[in-house]
Amino acid sequence: MKKIAIDPITRLEGHGKILLYLDEEGGLKGAVLQVPELRGFERFCRGRRAEEMPQITERICGVCPEAHHLASAKALDAAYGAEVPRAARLQRELFYNTYIFSDHLLHLVFLGGPDLLLPKDTPKSERNVVGVLQAWPELGKEVVTVRARAQRVLELIGGKAIHPVFALPGGVAKPLAKKDQEEIQGHAQVMVKLSQRMVAFFHEEMLPDPELQSLLLAEETRLPTHYLGTVDEEGAPNFYHGKVRAVSADGDELFQLDPVGAMARIAERAEPWTYVKFPYLKDIGWSGFEGGSRSGIYRVGPLARLNVAERMATPLAQEEFERFLDFFGERPVHATFAYHWARLAEMVQAAEAAAALAQDEGLTGADVRGRLGQPGEGIGAVEAARGTLFHHYRLNEEGLVEWVNLIVATTHNAAGIGLSVKQMAEAVVRQGNLDQELLNRVEMAFRAYDPCLACATHFLPGDTPLVVEIYDADGNPKHRIAR
Amino acid sequence: MTEKLEGMSPRSQENSPRTSDLSPVTHHPSLKLAVYWTGSCGGCDVSFLELGAALLDVLSKVEIVFWPALVDAKRADVEALPAGAIDVALINGTLRTEENREMAELLREKSKLIVAYGACAHLGGIPGLANLSQREEILAAVFGDGFRPTPPPGGSPEDAPPELLAAALPLSAAVRVDYVVPGCPPPPGLISRTFDALLGELPPTGHVFASEKALCEECPRTKEDRRLTKVVRPHELLPDPEKCLLDQGMICLGPVTRGGCDAACPKAGMPCTGCLGPTPNAGDQGLAMLSALASLVRAGEEGEAAFASEDKVLDAIVDPVGTFHKYALPATWKVPSSLRGGGSGRGGRP
Numbered sequence A: 001m002k003k004i005a006i007d008p009i010t011r012l013e014g015h016g017k018i019l020l021y022l023d024e025e026g027g028l029k030g031a032v033l034q035v036p037e038l039r040g041f042e043r044f045c046r047g048r049r050a051e052e053m054p055q056i057t058e059r060i061c062g063v064c065p066e067a068h069h070l071a072s073a074k075a076l077d078a079a080y081g082a083e084v085p086r087a088a089r090l091q092r093e094l095f096y097n098t099y100i101f102s103d104h105l106l107h108l109v110f111l112g113g114p115d116l117l118l119p120k121d122t123p124k125s126e127r128n129v130v131g132v133l134q135a136w137p138e139l140g141k142e143v144v145t146v147r148a149r150a151q152r153v154l155e156l157i158g159g160k161a162i163h164p165v166f167a168l169p170g171g172v173a174k175p176l177a178k179k180d181q182e183e184i185q186g187h188a189q190v191m192v193k194l195s196q197r198m199v200a201f202f203h204e205e206m207l208p209d210p211e212l213q214s215l216l217l218a219e220e221t222r223l224p225t226h227y228l229g230t231v232d233e234e235g236a237p238n239f240y241h242g243k244v245r246a247v248s249a250d251g252d253e254l255f256q257l258d259p260v261g262a263m264a265r266i267a268e269r270a271e272p273w274t275y276v277k278f279p280y281l282k283d284i285g286w287s288g289f290e291g292g293s294r295s296g297i298y299r300v301g302p303l304a305r306l307n308v309a310e311r312m313a314t315p316l317a318q319e320e321f322e323r324f325l326d327f328f329g330e331r332p333v334h335a336t337f338a339y340h341w342a343r344l345a346e347m348v349q350a351a352e353a354a355a356a357l358a359q360d361e362g363l364t365g366a367d368v369r370g371r372l373g374q375p376g377e378g379i380g381a382v383e384a385a386r387g388t389l390f391h392h393y394r395l396n397e398e399g400l401v402e403w404v405n406l407i408v409a410t411t412h413n414a415a416g417i418g419l420s421v422k423q424m425a426e427a428v429v430r431q432g433n434l435d436q437e438l439l440n441r442v443e444m445a446f447r448a449y450d451p452c453l454a455c456a457t458h459f460l461p462g463d464t465p466l467v468v469e470i471y472d473a474d475g476n477p478k479h480r481i482a483r
Numbered sequence B: 001m002t003e004k005l006e007g008m009s010p011r012s013q014e015n016s017p018r019t020s021d022l023s024p025v026t027h028h029p030s031l032k033l034a035v036y037w038t039g040s041c042g043g044c045d046v047s048f049l050e051l052g053a054a055l056l057d058v059l060s061k062v063e064i065v066f067w068p069a070l071v072d073a074k075r076a077d078v079e080a081l082p083a084g085a086i087d088v089a090l091i092n093g094t095l096r097t098e099e100n101r102e103m104a105e106l107l108r109e110k111s112k113l114i115v116a117y118g119a120c121a122h123l124g125g126i127p128g129l130a131n132l133s134q135r136e137e138i139l140a141a142v143f144g145d146g147f148r149p150t151p152p153p154g155g156s157p158e159d160a161p162p163e164l165l166a167a168a169l170p171l172s173a174a175v176r177v178d179y180v181v182p183g184c185p186p187p188p189g190l191i192s193r194t195f196d197a198l199l200g201e202l203p204p205t206g207h208v209f210a211s212e213k214a215l216c217e218e219c220p221r222t223k224e225d226r227r228l229t230k231v232v233r234p235h236e237l238l239p240d241p242e243k244c245l246l247d248q249g250m251i252c253l254g255p256v257t258r259g260g261c262d263a264a265c266p267k268a269g270m271p272c273t274g275c276l277g278p279t280p281n282a283g284d285q286g287l288a289m290l291s292a293l294a295s296l297v298r299a300g301e302e303g304e305a306a307f308a309s310e311d312k313v314l315d316a317i318v319d320p321v322g323t324f325h326k327y328a329l330p331a332t333w334k335v336p337s338s339l340r341g342g343g344s345g346r347g348g349r350p
Helices: A050-060 A065-079 A088-110 A111-115 A131-135 A138-156 A176-207 A212-217 A260-264 A300-310 A313-328 A339-359 A412-429 A438-447 A451-459 B004-007 B044-050 B051-060 B073-080 B098-110 B119-121 B126-130 B135-143 B186-198 B284-296 B304-315 B322-323
Strands: A001-004 A018-024 A028-035 A224-231 A243-247 A253-257 A264-269 A279-281 A377-384 A388-393 A401-407 A467-471 A479-481 B029-036 B062-066 B086-092 B095-097 B111-117 B165-169 B177-180
Touching: A001 A438, A018 A412, A018 A438, A028 A412, A050 A065, A050 A388, A050 A401, A050 B126, A065 A088, A065 A138, A065 A377, A065 A388, A088 A111, A088 A131, A088 A138, A088 A176, A088 A339, A088 B044, A111 A131, A111 A438, A131 A138, A138 A176, A138 B044, A138 B051, A176 A313, A176 A339, A224 A377, A224 A388, A243 A260, A243 A300, A243 B284, A253 A260, A260 A264, A260 A377, A260 A388, A264 B135, A300 A339, A313 A339, A412 A438, A412 B086, A467 B111, B029 B098, B044 B051, B044 B186, B051 B062, B051 B186, B062 B073, B062 B086, B073 B098, B086 B098, B086 B119, B095 B098, B098 B111, B098 B165, B111 B119, B119 B126, B119 B177, B126 B165, B126 B322, B135 B165, B177 B186, B284 B322
Parallel strands: A028 A479, B029 B062, B029 B086, B086 B111, B111 B177
Antiparallel strands: A001 A018, A018 A028, A224 A243, A243 A253, A264 A279, A377 A388, A388 A401, A467 A479, B095 B165
């Protein structure tokens, strides 16, 4: 048997390697996406001060610290029975939409972008952000500059852009100054402009390309699953708050619940041959590692949010959503590479939402701390860039952490990512000669999800997916994802 | 797909590909650079982007040989390099697995200079709090009892996930470190300073790219009382915006922590938690802070009764380890053998 190792997999957050096992005839016998890292947050969060949790858990991931920071704060709001005052809530929402904009932009240009913005035969040494900046210099420069301005917004509100410090149980650290609000308004306008420019660029320069069309529409990149994401009262995606909605692979609503109720609908699968469990929809049940309407496997993140939404929350994003639906002509959209397009539409909404929030006069209100009750138990959820993120804590009477559970975005998607890598590996192996370009296509399958492997590996006590075994049609183990 | 794009008439001149004269990255590399993460969160990798437009200037002067977060070079590409082929490797993350240590050793061999980048590589970082537990306890908390890394079906033994080290360790526990860029993550000002030095004149070995002085020196808050009469936690008090947080009863590690971040957290209304590490004179950051608190605490009159009341003030400090050693536990506290639980990890001082 021949083994091909892609070590490490690159342009993602976290450590991973892909191992492809081939038989004597060159057919694919197995494909493994292994994550060789673990830091043990599960253990060392116990005993810490509750108010430190937004700062500790954000160190799970430095690409999406804002998501952990606020999911943690919301879990603490609930654990202390606190009502967050409007000014604090506005600060958090403005901060959060700015983060979604910035994180999606990072992936579209720096991480996933090089696969789509450069010729597919680009040498490995140039298939990266430097290559993108050379190929598209003006746009590249604008992206770098505007992203820095978005990060400045995060810093003004959060204290630091990476690993912010501002969220506390029941509110935020301090009121926002008027002059800071004015500065933020300027940055937010520029974020909206860049979003529009990225949309125009996508439709003019990228979408007409047959290569991209085939990635979007090819059968081997289509994966029917259920979808989960958070929506507001009007059914538009909301990153900070709302109801968690699940939609089946056939497009029917499965449930729409608050985070506490939704978390109760998720079960985890233990496999006797593996170390841990896999999330799936409890009501549908587990039927092995397969997609389709009879499987409990679901996906989260940009594509999932657009699939559970009725509409977008802002006008420019709505226009893009309509173009997206027209192109695919089906709902839900099951095309894995549609994650990139959905990410673009969400980036537009996040920028528009941030610009609107930046205008709100309540933003600089002085009342930023809600009254705290006795510490207890609480669940908080946000939509991280990569999908729904749940934090669940139990505190003791001193306000120290006794017990923690998290379900993070990339964990929900682990089964989907494994299936997509397998689909692509099979397609690539069929083409024979496994050169760098073809092997990169296997990596493109996981990059569509913008996975955060540090997130996926560093939480969910007792429940983190560790090894996935994929069965063939006859029920024989065919492929295993170990982490 | 740009094959196709190049055949298309560009919609706008500014968007047309391969117009290198317009390129923000005119590439004249003078420095072969590697960036690697061991047990990390990725925040250090993203921190380079905080340079904004200045990043384009840096990118034009370096050749990125290896950087998994951003470029596609693989481990085998690094292994194929001759010794010393990389000018400088910036390594972030705590050492947590055997693979982390192997990679640190590989990069040491291939690089002229090694920089410990960020609090985890510098001091062990927040994941170093795991050293309060045995490795087996951590594995059990995450995966349940009886966990053993095993290879995938049909895979050979070397395909198993790497073993955890017995303890989380700073980079210097495994390899010789030439420079340190501290912070969680390093603030943009220190990153600029580092690249200025790497592309220009190198400081003496062992240099730490941060202030020699305490963070208090750059904090705009006014210090008046110089005494601590109560201890409050950040969620219990909306602090006065002008006054020293320590004077208001918050445990702020400013007095024992290096400056270099422009007092970002105190300016945001939150106490310093020490991510830039101890000042050159502080030694053990946590112990230094405890002794600072002991000298600041005041309660009631002088004499025996005052001692008892002062103890009471300090009793309000909960989770002292997490508070005083949030980032530096592996660098300051040698893991007792009773906590090591076998394995090949080396606990202890860098």
